[in-house]
Amino acid sequence: MKPQDFLEIDYTLLLAAMALSVFGILFIYSSGITAAGVSVSTEYVKQIIWAAAGLLAAILLAMLDYRKLYDLSIYCYAGILILLAYTCLFGKWVSGARAWIGIGAFGIQPSEFAKIITILVLARYLDASKRNKKSFTVFFVSSAIVFIPMLLVLLQPDFGTSLVFIPILLVMTFIAGLSLRYVLFLTAWIGLASALMVLPLWQKHIMRHPLPSLNILFDFRFVGIVTLAAGFIFAIALFGFLKYKKGYFYWISYCCAIFILSLGSSFLARRVLKEYQIMRLIVFMDPNVDPRGAGWNIIQSITAIGSGGLWGKGYLQGTHSHYRFLPEQSTDFIFSIFSEEWGLIGGLAVFALFLLICLRLVRIMKTTIDFFGASIASGLAAMYSFHFLINVGMAMGIMPVTGIPLFFMSYGGSSLISAMIGIGLSLSIYIRRYRY
DSSP: OOGGGGGGSOHHHHHHHHHHHHHHHHHHHHHTBOTTSOBOOOHHHHHHHHHHHHHHHHHHHHHSOGGGHHHHHHHHHHHHHHHHHHHHHHOEEETTEEEEEEETTEEEOHHHHHHHHHHHHHHHHHHHTTTOOOHHHHHHHHHHHHHHHHHHHHTTTOHHHHHTHHHHHHHHHHHTTOOHHHHHHHHHHHHHHHHHHHHHHHHHHTOSSOOGGGGGGGOHHHHHHHHHHHHHHHHHHHHHHHHHOOHHHHHHHHHHHHHHHHHHHHHHHHHHSOHHHHHHHHHHHOGGGSTTTTTHHHHHHHHHHHHTTTTOSOTTOOHHHHTTOSTTTTTTTHHHHHHHHHHHHHHHHHHHHHHHHHHHHHHHHHHOSOHHHHHHHHHHHHHHHHHHHHHHHHHHTSSOOOOOOOTTTSSOHHHHHHHHHHHHHHHHHHHTTTOO
Protein backbone atom coordinates (compact mmCIF):
# COMPACT_ATOMS: atom_id res chain seq x y z
CA MET A 1 0.00 0.00 0.00
CA LYS A 2 1.39 3.38 -0.99
CA PRO A 3 1.39 6.28 1.53
CA GLN A 4 -1.00 8.28 -0.66
CA ASP A 5 -3.50 5.42 -0.47
CA PHE A 6 -4.29 6.47 3.11
CA LEU A 7 -5.91 9.56 1.63
CA GLU A 8 -8.16 7.27 -0.42
CA ILE A 9 -9.56 5.36 2.56
CA ASP A 10 -13.33 5.68 2.91
CA TYR A 11 -13.18 7.29 6.34
CA THR A 12 -16.96 7.72 6.42
CA LEU A 13 -17.40 3.93 6.27
CA LEU A 14 -14.65 3.30 8.82
CA LEU A 15 -15.90 5.93 11.28
CA ALA A 16 -19.49 4.64 11.05
CA ALA A 17 -18.31 1.13 11.98
CA MET A 18 -16.16 2.52 14.81
CA ALA A 19 -19.05 4.60 16.16
CA LEU A 20 -21.31 1.55 16.30
CA SER A 21 -18.54 -0.41 18.04
CA VAL A 22 -18.21 2.34 20.67
CA PHE A 23 -21.99 2.27 21.19
CA GLY A 24 -21.74 -1.49 21.65
CA ILE A 25 -19.00 -1.22 24.30
CA LEU A 26 -20.93 1.47 26.22
CA PHE A 27 -24.13 -0.54 26.38
CA ILE A 28 -22.47 -3.88 27.04
CA TYR A 29 -21.06 -2.12 30.11
CA SER A 30 -24.55 -0.82 30.93
CA SER A 31 -26.00 -4.32 30.60
CA GLY A 32 -23.64 -5.50 33.33
CA ILE A 33 -24.86 -2.94 35.89
CA THR A 34 -27.31 -4.13 38.53
CA ALA A 35 -30.23 -2.20 40.02
CA ALA A 36 -27.91 -1.30 42.94
CA GLY A 37 -25.46 0.32 40.51
CA VAL A 38 -22.84 -2.41 40.85
CA SER A 39 -20.98 -3.74 37.81
CA VAL A 40 -21.14 -7.55 37.79
CA SER A 41 -19.75 -8.27 34.34
CA THR A 42 -16.42 -7.81 32.57
CA GLU A 43 -17.88 -8.43 29.12
CA TYR A 44 -17.18 -4.83 28.12
CA VAL A 45 -13.44 -5.35 28.72
CA LYS A 46 -13.39 -8.29 26.33
CA GLN A 47 -15.42 -6.29 23.82
CA ILE A 48 -12.82 -3.49 23.93
CA ILE A 49 -10.08 -6.00 23.17
CA TRP A 50 -12.07 -7.53 20.32
CA ALA A 51 -12.91 -4.09 18.94
CA ALA A 52 -9.21 -3.16 18.92
CA ALA A 53 -8.34 -6.48 17.23
CA GLY A 54 -11.13 -5.96 14.68
CA LEU A 55 -9.98 -2.41 13.91
CA LEU A 56 -6.41 -3.65 13.42
CA ALA A 57 -7.67 -6.40 11.11
CA ALA A 58 -9.67 -3.85 9.10
CA ILE A 59 -6.66 -1.55 8.66
CA LEU A 60 -4.36 -4.44 7.67
CA LEU A 61 -6.90 -5.65 5.11
CA ALA A 62 -7.28 -2.13 3.75
CA MET A 63 -3.50 -2.09 3.16
CA LEU A 64 -3.70 -5.47 1.41
CA ASP A 65 -4.75 -5.69 -2.22
CA TYR A 66 -8.01 -7.66 -1.98
CA ARG A 67 -7.34 -9.22 -5.41
CA LYS A 68 -4.65 -11.35 -3.79
CA LEU A 69 -7.52 -13.20 -2.11
CA TYR A 70 -8.89 -14.29 -5.50
CA ASP A 71 -7.11 -17.65 -5.58
CA LEU A 72 -6.56 -17.90 -1.83
CA SER A 73 -10.32 -17.84 -1.23
CA ILE A 74 -10.68 -21.41 -2.54
CA TYR A 75 -8.35 -22.74 0.16
CA CYS A 76 -10.06 -20.63 2.80
CA TYR A 77 -13.42 -22.05 1.68
CA ALA A 78 -12.18 -25.65 1.98
CA GLY A 79 -10.72 -24.85 5.40
CA ILE A 80 -13.90 -23.26 6.74
CA LEU A 81 -16.00 -26.22 5.55
CA ILE A 82 -13.72 -28.58 7.48
CA LEU A 83 -13.95 -26.29 10.50
CA LEU A 84 -17.76 -26.16 10.28
CA ALA A 85 -17.96 -29.95 10.01
CA TYR A 86 -15.65 -30.29 13.02
CA THR A 87 -17.83 -27.83 14.95
CA CYS A 88 -20.96 -29.88 14.20
CA LEU A 89 -19.30 -32.96 15.67
CA PHE A 90 -17.09 -31.67 18.48
CA GLY A 91 -18.08 -28.04 19.13
CA LYS A 92 -19.21 -26.67 22.47
CA TRP A 93 -22.92 -26.30 23.22
CA VAL A 94 -23.86 -22.66 23.74
CA SER A 95 -27.51 -21.51 23.87
CA GLY A 96 -28.82 -24.70 22.29
CA ALA A 97 -26.34 -24.89 19.40
CA ARG A 98 -22.99 -26.61 18.92
CA ALA A 99 -21.55 -23.53 17.23
CA TRP A 100 -18.31 -22.87 19.11
CA ILE A 101 -14.87 -24.41 19.18
CA GLY A 102 -12.02 -23.51 21.50
CA ILE A 103 -10.08 -24.26 24.65
CA GLY A 104 -11.34 -23.10 28.02
CA ALA A 105 -12.69 -19.57 27.97
CA PHE A 106 -11.21 -18.86 24.53
CA GLY A 107 -13.34 -19.83 21.56
CA ILE A 108 -14.46 -18.81 18.10
CA GLN A 109 -17.67 -19.20 16.15
CA PRO A 110 -16.62 -20.43 12.68
CA SER A 111 -20.03 -19.68 11.15
CA GLU A 112 -19.39 -15.93 11.52
CA PHE A 113 -16.25 -16.15 9.38
CA ALA A 114 -17.92 -18.62 6.99
CA LYS A 115 -20.18 -15.81 5.75
CA ILE A 116 -17.21 -13.63 4.72
CA ILE A 117 -15.37 -16.53 3.07
CA THR A 118 -18.51 -17.63 1.21
CA ILE A 119 -18.89 -14.10 -0.15
CA LEU A 120 -15.28 -14.18 -1.41
CA VAL A 121 -15.66 -17.58 -3.09
CA LEU A 122 -19.00 -16.74 -4.66
CA ALA A 123 -17.60 -13.42 -5.95
CA ARG A 124 -14.67 -15.31 -7.46
CA TYR A 125 -16.95 -17.81 -9.18
CA LEU A 126 -19.31 -15.13 -10.52
CA ASP A 127 -16.34 -13.17 -11.83
CA ALA A 128 -14.90 -16.25 -13.54
CA SER A 129 -18.34 -17.11 -15.00
CA LYS A 130 -19.44 -13.66 -16.20
CA ARG A 131 -18.98 -14.70 -19.85
CA ASN A 132 -20.86 -17.95 -19.34
CA LYS A 133 -24.17 -17.72 -21.20
CA LYS A 134 -25.64 -20.72 -19.37
CA SER A 135 -27.36 -18.76 -16.64
CA PHE A 136 -29.00 -21.79 -15.04
CA THR A 137 -25.65 -23.56 -14.61
CA VAL A 138 -24.11 -20.49 -13.02
CA PHE A 139 -27.04 -20.07 -10.63
CA PHE A 140 -27.00 -23.77 -9.71
CA VAL A 141 -23.27 -23.74 -8.91
CA SER A 142 -23.65 -20.45 -7.03
CA SER A 143 -26.43 -22.01 -4.94
CA ALA A 144 -24.24 -25.03 -4.20
CA ILE A 145 -21.38 -22.76 -3.05
CA VAL A 146 -23.72 -21.05 -0.59
CA PHE A 147 -25.88 -23.97 0.50
CA ILE A 148 -23.00 -26.25 1.57
CA PRO A 149 -21.79 -24.01 4.44
CA MET A 150 -25.39 -22.99 5.11
CA LEU A 151 -26.43 -26.62 5.70
CA LEU A 152 -23.41 -27.23 7.95
CA VAL A 153 -24.43 -24.22 10.05
CA LEU A 154 -28.03 -25.46 10.09
CA LEU A 155 -26.84 -28.82 11.43
CA GLN A 156 -25.29 -27.19 14.50
CA PRO A 157 -28.24 -26.20 14.69
CA ASP A 158 -27.97 -22.42 14.26
CA PHE A 159 -31.10 -21.52 12.33
CA GLY A 160 -30.62 -17.76 12.56
CA THR A 161 -27.06 -17.66 11.21
CA SER A 162 -27.93 -20.08 8.41
CA LEU A 163 -30.59 -17.65 7.14
CA VAL A 164 -27.95 -14.98 6.44
CA PHE A 165 -26.57 -17.00 3.53
CA ILE A 166 -29.82 -16.68 1.56
CA PRO A 167 -29.83 -12.88 1.02
CA ILE A 168 -26.11 -13.08 0.21
CA LEU A 169 -26.89 -15.54 -2.60
CA LEU A 170 -29.91 -13.62 -3.90
CA VAL A 171 -28.23 -10.21 -3.94
CA MET A 172 -24.93 -11.36 -5.42
CA THR A 173 -26.52 -13.39 -8.23
CA PHE A 174 -28.91 -10.53 -9.01
CA ILE A 175 -26.06 -8.01 -9.18
CA ALA A 176 -24.13 -10.47 -11.35
CA GLY A 177 -26.89 -10.16 -13.93
CA LEU A 178 -28.22 -13.71 -13.77
CA SER A 179 -31.74 -14.24 -15.05
CA LEU A 180 -34.27 -12.77 -12.65
CA ARG A 181 -36.46 -15.86 -12.92
CA TYR A 182 -33.89 -17.93 -11.00
CA VAL A 183 -33.67 -15.36 -8.21
CA LEU A 184 -37.48 -15.19 -8.08
CA PHE A 185 -37.69 -19.00 -8.07
CA LEU A 186 -35.57 -19.23 -4.92
CA THR A 187 -37.41 -16.31 -3.30
CA ALA A 188 -40.83 -17.83 -4.07
CA TRP A 189 -39.70 -21.24 -2.82
CA ILE A 190 -38.52 -19.85 0.52
CA GLY A 191 -41.58 -17.62 0.93
CA LEU A 192 -44.15 -20.32 0.13
CA ALA A 193 -42.33 -22.94 2.24
CA SER A 194 -42.33 -20.54 5.21
CA ALA A 195 -46.05 -19.86 4.80
CA LEU A 196 -46.93 -23.56 4.54
CA MET A 197 -44.80 -24.29 7.59
CA VAL A 198 -46.34 -21.55 9.73
CA LEU A 199 -50.03 -21.97 8.74
CA PRO A 200 -50.72 -25.17 10.73
CA LEU A 201 -48.88 -23.74 13.75
CA TRP A 202 -50.84 -20.51 13.50
CA GLN A 203 -54.21 -22.24 13.42
CA LYS A 204 -53.19 -24.64 16.20
CA HIS A 205 -51.85 -22.14 18.73
CA ILE A 206 -53.36 -18.76 17.84
CA MET A 207 -56.54 -19.08 15.79
CA ARG A 208 -59.63 -19.25 18.00
CA HIS A 209 -61.55 -21.36 15.47
CA PRO A 210 -59.04 -23.76 13.89
CA LEU A 211 -59.63 -24.93 10.34
CA PRO A 212 -59.50 -28.75 10.20
CA SER A 213 -58.52 -28.50 6.52
CA LEU A 214 -55.11 -27.10 7.50
CA ASN A 215 -54.33 -30.26 9.46
CA ILE A 216 -53.77 -32.09 6.18
CA LEU A 217 -50.47 -30.25 5.89
CA PHE A 218 -49.30 -32.48 8.77
CA ASP A 219 -50.54 -35.64 7.04
CA PHE A 220 -47.71 -37.59 5.40
CA ARG A 221 -50.07 -39.39 3.02
CA PHE A 222 -51.67 -36.17 1.82
CA VAL A 223 -48.29 -34.51 1.28
CA GLY A 224 -47.10 -37.58 -0.61
CA ILE A 225 -50.16 -37.77 -2.88
CA VAL A 226 -50.13 -34.04 -3.67
CA THR A 227 -46.38 -34.13 -4.35
CA LEU A 228 -46.78 -37.08 -6.74
CA ALA A 229 -49.65 -35.34 -8.56
CA ALA A 230 -47.69 -32.10 -8.88
CA GLY A 231 -44.65 -34.09 -9.99
CA PHE A 232 -46.71 -35.76 -12.72
CA ILE A 233 -47.91 -32.36 -13.97
CA PHE A 234 -44.34 -31.06 -13.82
CA ALA A 235 -43.06 -33.98 -15.91
CA ILE A 236 -45.76 -33.50 -18.58
CA ALA A 237 -45.17 -29.73 -18.75
CA LEU A 238 -41.40 -30.20 -18.96
CA PHE A 239 -41.80 -32.72 -21.77
CA GLY A 240 -44.12 -30.32 -23.58
CA PHE A 241 -41.62 -27.48 -23.26
CA LEU A 242 -38.66 -29.57 -24.46
CA LYS A 243 -40.64 -30.90 -27.43
CA TYR A 244 -42.71 -27.88 -28.52
CA LYS A 245 -40.74 -24.96 -26.96
CA LYS A 246 -43.95 -23.28 -25.81
CA GLY A 247 -43.58 -20.68 -23.06
CA TYR A 248 -46.66 -21.71 -21.11
CA PHE A 249 -45.25 -25.23 -20.67
CA TYR A 250 -42.14 -23.69 -19.13
CA TRP A 251 -44.09 -21.60 -16.63
CA ILE A 252 -46.34 -24.52 -15.64
CA SER A 253 -43.27 -26.61 -14.84
CA TYR A 254 -41.69 -23.57 -13.10
CA CYS A 255 -44.70 -23.12 -10.78
CA CYS A 256 -45.02 -26.87 -10.13
CA ALA A 257 -41.36 -27.05 -9.12
CA ILE A 258 -41.83 -24.21 -6.63
CA PHE A 259 -44.92 -25.88 -5.17
CA ILE A 260 -43.29 -29.32 -4.86
CA LEU A 261 -40.15 -27.97 -3.21
CA SER A 262 -42.12 -25.69 -0.89
CA LEU A 263 -44.55 -28.37 0.25
CA GLY A 264 -41.81 -30.94 0.79
CA SER A 265 -39.40 -28.62 2.58
CA SER A 266 -42.14 -27.15 4.83
CA PHE A 267 -43.23 -30.67 5.85
CA LEU A 268 -39.62 -31.65 6.53
CA ALA A 269 -38.96 -28.43 8.48
CA ARG A 270 -41.85 -29.13 10.85
CA ARG A 271 -40.37 -32.55 11.54
CA VAL A 272 -36.80 -31.23 12.03
CA LEU A 273 -37.34 -27.98 13.95
CA LYS A 274 -36.96 -28.22 17.70
CA GLU A 275 -39.74 -27.19 20.07
CA TYR A 276 -38.11 -23.92 21.14
CA GLN A 277 -37.62 -22.94 17.47
CA ILE A 278 -41.28 -23.61 16.72
CA MET A 279 -42.30 -21.54 19.76
CA ARG A 280 -40.20 -18.63 18.49
CA LEU A 281 -42.30 -18.60 15.32
CA ILE A 282 -45.52 -18.82 17.30
CA VAL A 283 -44.71 -16.03 19.78
CA PHE A 284 -43.58 -13.83 16.89
CA MET A 285 -47.15 -14.00 15.59
CA ASP A 286 -48.59 -13.48 19.08
CA PRO A 287 -46.25 -13.11 22.12
CA ASN A 288 -49.21 -13.41 24.50
CA VAL A 289 -49.60 -17.09 23.62
CA ASP A 290 -46.80 -17.77 26.14
CA PRO A 291 -46.17 -14.45 27.94
CA ARG A 292 -44.04 -15.91 30.75
CA GLY A 293 -42.19 -18.37 28.53
CA ALA A 294 -41.17 -18.04 24.91
CA GLY A 295 -42.99 -14.70 24.52
CA TRP A 296 -41.26 -13.08 27.51
CA ASN A 297 -38.25 -11.79 25.56
CA ILE A 298 -40.31 -10.04 22.88
CA ILE A 299 -42.75 -8.50 25.39
CA GLN A 300 -39.95 -7.15 27.59
CA SER A 301 -37.97 -5.91 24.60
CA ILE A 302 -40.94 -3.97 23.20
CA THR A 303 -41.66 -2.56 26.66
CA ALA A 304 -38.05 -1.46 27.12
CA ILE A 305 -37.93 0.28 23.73
CA GLY A 306 -41.28 1.99 24.34
CA SER A 307 -40.31 3.15 27.83
CA GLY A 308 -37.34 5.05 26.39
CA GLY A 309 -39.60 7.63 24.78
CA LEU A 310 -38.04 10.31 22.62
CA TRP A 311 -34.82 11.04 24.52
CA GLY A 312 -34.46 7.94 26.68
CA LYS A 313 -34.01 7.51 30.43
CA GLY A 314 -30.35 8.43 30.31
CA TYR A 315 -27.15 6.39 30.13
CA LEU A 316 -26.96 3.76 32.91
CA GLN A 317 -30.53 4.62 33.94
CA GLY A 318 -32.35 1.78 32.21
CA THR A 319 -34.57 -0.26 34.48
CA HIS A 320 -35.28 -3.25 32.26
CA SER A 321 -31.61 -4.10 31.82
CA HIS A 322 -30.53 -3.30 35.40
CA TYR A 323 -33.38 -5.32 36.91
CA ARG A 324 -32.60 -8.16 34.49
CA PHE A 325 -35.98 -8.28 32.77
CA LEU A 326 -34.24 -8.81 29.42
CA PRO A 327 -32.41 -12.12 28.88
CA GLU A 328 -29.42 -12.07 26.50
CA GLN A 329 -29.44 -8.30 26.82
CA SER A 330 -25.79 -7.82 25.84
CA THR A 331 -26.15 -9.94 22.70
CA ASP A 332 -29.54 -10.46 21.03
CA PHE A 333 -31.31 -7.51 22.69
CA ILE A 334 -28.56 -4.89 22.85
CA PHE A 335 -30.74 -2.55 20.76
CA SER A 336 -33.50 -2.77 23.37
CA ILE A 337 -31.40 -1.44 26.25
CA PHE A 338 -29.82 1.11 23.90
CA SER A 339 -33.26 2.48 22.97
CA GLU A 340 -34.44 2.43 26.57
CA GLU A 341 -31.54 4.62 27.70
CA TRP A 342 -31.09 6.82 24.61
CA GLY A 343 -34.65 6.75 23.29
CA LEU A 344 -35.95 7.21 19.78
CA ILE A 345 -33.17 9.69 18.94
CA GLY A 346 -30.51 7.14 19.82
CA GLY A 347 -32.31 4.43 17.88
CA LEU A 348 -32.48 6.67 14.82
CA ALA A 349 -28.73 7.28 15.15
CA VAL A 350 -28.11 3.53 14.92
CA PHE A 351 -30.46 3.34 11.93
CA ALA A 352 -28.57 6.18 10.26
CA LEU A 353 -25.14 4.61 10.84
CA PHE A 354 -26.19 1.25 9.39
CA LEU A 355 -27.85 2.99 6.46
CA LEU A 356 -24.64 4.95 5.91
CA ILE A 357 -22.58 1.74 5.88
CA CYS A 358 -24.90 0.11 3.33
CA LEU A 359 -24.98 3.23 1.14
CA ARG A 360 -21.19 3.43 1.14
CA LEU A 361 -21.02 -0.24 0.13
CA VAL A 362 -23.46 0.42 -2.71
CA ARG A 363 -21.26 3.32 -3.82
CA ILE A 364 -18.20 1.06 -3.75
CA MET A 365 -20.10 -1.54 -5.75
CA LYS A 366 -21.11 1.02 -8.38
CA THR A 367 -17.75 2.81 -8.74
CA THR A 368 -15.24 -0.04 -8.77
CA ILE A 369 -14.28 -1.23 -12.24
CA ASP A 370 -13.35 -4.70 -10.97
CA PHE A 371 -16.31 -7.09 -11.02
CA PHE A 372 -14.75 -9.27 -8.30
CA GLY A 373 -14.60 -6.27 -5.95
CA ALA A 374 -18.12 -5.15 -6.85
CA SER A 375 -19.46 -8.64 -6.10
CA ILE A 376 -17.77 -8.68 -2.70
CA ALA A 377 -19.27 -5.28 -1.87
CA SER A 378 -22.76 -6.46 -2.85
CA GLY A 379 -22.46 -9.56 -0.65
CA LEU A 380 -21.26 -7.52 2.32
CA ALA A 381 -24.13 -5.04 1.85
CA ALA A 382 -26.60 -7.94 1.90
CA MET A 383 -24.99 -9.40 5.03
CA TYR A 384 -24.91 -6.16 7.04
CA SER A 385 -28.43 -5.10 6.06
CA PHE A 386 -29.92 -8.54 6.83
CA HIS A 387 -28.26 -8.66 10.26
CA PHE A 388 -29.56 -5.18 11.05
CA LEU A 389 -33.12 -5.77 9.80
CA ILE A 390 -33.53 -9.11 11.58
CA ASN A 391 -31.93 -8.12 14.90
CA VAL A 392 -33.62 -4.73 15.24
CA GLY A 393 -36.88 -6.15 13.87
CA MET A 394 -36.64 -8.93 16.48
CA ALA A 395 -36.13 -6.37 19.27
CA MET A 396 -39.14 -4.38 18.02
CA GLY A 397 -41.33 -7.49 17.72
CA ILE A 398 -41.74 -7.38 13.94
CA MET A 399 -39.33 -10.26 13.22
CA PRO A 400 -39.01 -13.73 14.80
CA VAL A 401 -36.39 -14.25 17.51
CA THR A 402 -33.53 -15.94 15.64
CA GLY A 403 -30.43 -15.19 17.72
CA ILE A 404 -28.73 -13.12 15.01
CA PRO A 405 -26.39 -10.53 16.60
CA LEU A 406 -26.44 -6.83 15.79
CA PHE A 407 -23.12 -6.32 14.01
CA PHE A 408 -20.59 -4.08 15.81
CA MET A 409 -22.83 -3.68 18.88
CA SER A 410 -23.71 -7.15 20.21
CA TYR A 411 -21.29 -8.81 22.60
CA GLY A 412 -19.10 -11.40 20.89
CA GLY A 413 -15.61 -11.54 19.45
CA SER A 414 -16.32 -13.64 16.36
CA SER A 415 -19.23 -11.44 15.31
CA LEU A 416 -17.35 -8.16 15.87
CA ILE A 417 -14.10 -9.24 14.23
CA SER A 418 -15.84 -10.74 11.19
CA ALA A 419 -17.85 -7.52 10.80
CA MET A 420 -14.65 -5.46 10.91
CA ILE A 421 -13.00 -7.83 8.42
CA GLY A 422 -15.85 -7.01 6.06
CA ILE A 423 -15.15 -3.30 6.58
CA GLY A 424 -11.46 -3.89 5.86
CA LEU A 425 -12.27 -5.68 2.61
CA SER A 426 -14.58 -2.82 1.62
CA LEU A 427 -11.85 -0.25 2.31
CA SER A 428 -9.38 -2.25 0.21
CA ILE A 429 -11.83 -2.32 -2.69
CA TYR A 430 -12.56 1.39 -2.39
CA ILE A 431 -8.86 2.34 -2.43
CA ARG A 432 -8.31 0.31 -5.61
CA ARG A 433 -11.70 0.98 -7.21
CA TYR A 434 -10.16 2.42 -10.41
CA ARG A 435 -7.42 -0.19 -10.78
CA TYR A 436 -7.43 -3.51 -12.63
